[in-house]
Amino acid sequence: MRELHKLFYPERIAFIGATENITKWGGYLLIYLMDGGFRENVYPVSIGRESVFGLPAYKSVLDIKEEIDLAIITIPAKGVFPVVEECHEKGIKNIVLVTSGFSETGEEGKRLEDELMAYVKEKDINLVGPNTMGILNSHASLYATGANVQSKKGKISLIAQSGNVGTQFLEWADQSNIGISKFVGSGNEGVLRSEDFLEYLADDEDTGVIVMYIEGVDDGRRFLEIAKKAAAKKPVVALKSGRTAAGSTAAASHTGSMAGSYRVFEAAMKQAGIVIVNSLPELLMVAAAFDSYPNPKGNRVGIITLGGGWGVVTADNCEERGLVLPELDEKIITELDKILPSFWSRGNPVDLVGMVNQDLYKKSTELMAESEDYDAVIVLGVINSVKFAEKTFYSAQRLGIQTPFDDVDVKKLLHGSTLDYMDFVIELMEKYDRPIYPVALVITEEDDIVHSKDQSRYKLILFRSPEEAVLCIAKQLEYQRYMDKRKDQ
């Protein structure tokens, strides 16, 4: 196994190809790196300049006195070889080669890449790329990707065989307040391949969930061996593209990778314990679910809903994904009889018939969470139901109508009740070690998609739709069953 720690946790970085032209990689990537936290410990290397962005610049890495853990290279392809030789001479073991114009551009580039990689392999240098979108590690304040996303610290790490898919993922995660540990765009995979990063992240303590975007794999056997070992340690969620003829043609022209027969690959991945999803949005949400929730231990789901229709939609979703909805036991019925109108459904889903009542929300959620009949609970529409009340208040204000709440900070009051409920749900998850998936009635700009509570193992995700929540339950269960089966063997 390769020693990649210093690649992801460098103390000092040489930035080769530094320029003050902020429309070039050598300009903006350096700015992102500095803005992320690397200032005194980044060493710009530039042939023509004495300083770059106020930092002293060097003609060559050989002029730098301090030890360098990582070199980031952005100079044009033709000049890369001698620079890499200098890196070796300087004792640099890790290189991120951002430069494009190698094998992805045709014969000439391929020759250039082959020569360079032969040298890099011989010298045992860890090289990311060429043609990579960069690298990120929030735990080392290392932000060196084309996206300029300063991801929030977290435990989700992403390996992407496409830079633009990778940066898209980072953007979406950032918008949704989802923490990221590491990202690496594997580029042309001249030396380090996706599976090398997978192997490293499987043992990385700052990584709890591994996410992969895969277009093609060269050494399928090795990939699957490493994948299997990784999946035994933590969840690995993957999206494989190039599934169809059109997709694999596009992939071939893009990274030159062979897409292979998808069905065979998919079956092998599943057997190795990898969780497969079908789209980019799914990739993010399922990763976030693994990062936030305990896994359900079985397929029995309890549903609480503020309105009937959403319960029906969710029940369909559950059954279509192999989940079942056990009936309510006597205890739950008796307890809910006390607080719900006499005509309530007495079934699963529990229909709260639109009642606005914090105690009812808490009580019904706890009854489901503590019951041995359910492995997971879905709560529909309760979170942010108060936003309807808020809107009523504002309508009244506009009309000049007095309400009992005129002297109260309504927004704060209502938001407080939502936070109170969310904290309560996290406590229930801690107490019963069962996941609870809330689908919010509304999600507005004010809402964080991920809600944390101090000193809690688990977090709460505000799901946007029942479909999203059910998908996450099904995928977490798939992984849990894989792990259970492993244990039995």
Added chain:
Amino acid sequence: MRELHKLFYPERIAFIGATENITKWGGYLLIYLMDGGFRENVYPVSIGRESVFGLPAYKSVLDIKEEIDLAIITIPAKGVFPVVEECHEKGIKNIVLVTSGFSETGEEGKRLEDELMAYVKEKDINLVGPNTMGILNSHASLYATGANVQSKKGKISLIAQSGNVGTQFLEWADQSNIGISKFVGSGNEGVLRSEDFLEYLADDEDTGVIVMYIEGVDDGRRFLEIAKKAAAKKPVVALKSGRTAAGSTAAASHTGSMAGSYRVFEAAMKQAGIVIVNSLPELLMVAAAFDSYPNPKGNRVGIITLGGGWGVVTADNCEERGLVLPELDEKIITELDKILPSFWSRGNPVDLVGMVNQDLYKKSTELMAESEDYDAVIVLGVINSVKFAEKTFYSAQRLGIQTPFDDVDVKKLLHGSTLDYMDFVIELMEKYDRPIYPVALVITEEDDIVHSKDQSRYKLILFRSPEEAVLCIAKQLEYQRYMDKRKDQ
């Protein structure tokens, strides 16, 4: 066919059960109605009060001098019958019966409902409900739903057999800046059924697309006859829940409707030209696509992408939904040879390899749009790609680094270029009558999901993911093919 015009376009409304308690339907619904625009022309009816929210109140509708087009009733179930009798006496032909506690609550409620409906049918009154979430018509400033969404004026109309699904849809549409024409929650369908509304909306000039959420249908034959006629006039997009055993059990306890065998129903719906989707988010996006875009005339898709990976994902998506990606013809290749780096893909997807160049964006989009080889064009990542540049600028600012843009309003400049491109794309759609689906690189709070241009037939939607865009193409094509087949017969 029922005459429902005054139900949706009332001039004067009686509001029966008016109260100043804003936590009750009789309070907040009246507030929404007033806030939406009904002030002098709404007549509160209240046994105990002289005035409600500053409006003079009446003991009975019979005390109102003016002619009333619509009565909204919120009083408890037991008192409804005599009030409906008074409505009839007053000559009111349209009633929205919000009140719950009828057949959805059991035997006693069922008896109450049956009695009432027999009377209402005899008197030929148009009654929505009971147990309805209300009614909305943005073209008549009629906002009388539990959601208090003041939908933007538009051409999408929604019929929902679940009030909470309906209001959810209105909320999401509002957040996405998607215009709505009408909404009606059909509730228990005591008199007016979903298909009655469908029949009306098929001929409504303010409705361009009809959306339905269906849990169950009582008279399948009549429903399908009406659906077929409606689909011949405008697109009808439907989500059917209660597809599974779990779902139909939930539906039965919710509205008492029979879910029936889904496969049979689905096949019949498709044969009638109805476009079926699988989830609530899909329902909204597909409706918005029909509302904004010309239909593709065939299944040939051209893709332009800022980065390779997303092109691969989209190519897969296309093939999986029956769309094909014809190769580029000589003309496009020759033209793009002039502006793209020599190593460009020369294939479909056209990979712009991350170049930031407005002329390139416009040129490549027009080449695809004008070509007779493509029926639809997808543009990935171009819109809002400038946000990366914007972030670079802010990073530089934070670091105290001077840039050539220090004296420029960067946000405005960059946003301007995005708007310029979006207007250009709308012009292309007008010119070539071909749909162009842009998937934005990033969507932030500042962005409107729907972009309109004065005097243009078509609008632009910012899709969040390739999957969303491809789904919309496939569904629009499905409808176009249905219409073509009809014409041939």
